[in-house]
Amino acid sequence: MKVSVRAVEEKQLIRRAKKGDQLAFAKLFQENYPILFKYLIKVTMSAELSEELTQETMAKAIEKMHVFHERSKFSTWLISIATNLYIDFQRKAKRERNWKAQEDAYRKMKWQVESNNEDWNDALTELGKLPEGHRVPIVLKHYYGYSYDEIGEIMNISSGTVKSRVHNGIMAVRKGMNINEED
Amino acid sequence: MKKTETNTEMKDEVIEELTKGLDSLDQQAEIDVPNINWFENYVAEQKLTQRKRLIKDLCVFAIVALFVLSTVLFTLYQQPYIFLSIQTICIVFITFYTIFRYKKKVKSE
Known part of the structure; x- marks a missing residue:
């Protein structure tokens, strides 16, 4: 019951935001800020980049609100925008060969996790080594529980491609972790 | 059959480890959610920036469109062979691209 009330409230806020209500936009963003930021932390493994992309995602959402058809939850739509912004960012970084800044951010994140007595395991290290085209669908599928079709829609690729990327990504992580059949 | 089962088990083990790792990332992420006023200001600021950008883009588009149109009309009436060459080059380029x-x-x- 609580979920449906929230869903109704969200729908009302979306309708008001579409009409240009700034307070409705603000409420939607405030509600979804932690979800978006935490998602980006998992795929970028950088707090600075996550913050930057969270703000860029909100800016894009304001611009594209009129094309949001409410077929999915607002948070899923934001995740979709954030994913595409991150993929574009990575493409640009590869063109500019901007590796060092990303590696520094990754090391900082690892240090932060370990200094908080949390576990930075081998699987996370191997996940960080994967290209974003494989890392993102793995996080969406196995952490957030999205279906292959939904991930395909989020990333603008076919569900078959998503399936093979998730499979290959998991196999690469397994190989990196040295989990062999003989073990 | 047995090999498939072993593969699935190993895959599950990897997924479990991944979930554990991602959970620790999730828990340690320090989120400082700004207050509602910050979000309202951000929305207002973004709307203004986007409006300015739209006006700028429309102006640039109009100027470029006028320039292209005048060039096309000039070549069409004064030098038709250049007009036809440009058209052919464009079609070939778009096809290959x-x-x-x-x-x-x-x-x-």
Whole structure:
């Protein structure tokens, strides 16, 4: 019951935001800020980049609100925008060969996790080594529980491609972790 | 059959480890959610920036469109052979570019 009330409230806020209500936009963003930021932390493994992309995602959402058809939850739509912004960012970084800044951010994140007595395991290290085209669908599928079709829609690729990327990504992580059949 | 089962078990083990790792990332992420006023100001600021950008883009588009149109009309009436050459080059370029993009997209998927 609580979920449906929230869903109704969200729908009302979306309708008001579409009409240009700034307070409705603000409420939607405030509600979804932690979800978006935490998602980006998992795929970028950088707090600075996550913050930057969270703000860029909100800016894009304001611009594209009129094309949001409410077929999915607002948070899923934001995740979709954030994913595409991150993929574009990575493409640009590869063109500019901007590796060092990303590696520094990754090391900082690892240090932060370990200094908080949390576990930075081998699987996370191997996940960080994967290209974003494989890392993102793995996080969406196995952490957030999205279906292959939904991930395909989020990333603008076919569900078959998503399936093979998730499979290959998991196999690469397994190989990196040295989990062999003989073990 | 046995090999498939072993593979699935190993896959599950990897997924479990991944979930554990991602959970620790989730828990340690320090989120300082700004207050509602900050979000309202951000929305207002973004709307203003986007409006300014739209006006600028429309102006640039109009100027470029006028320039292209006047060039096309000039070549069409004064030098038709240049007009036809440009048209042919454009068609060939668009065809090859579309094929190249399509092949690249299929390859990347």
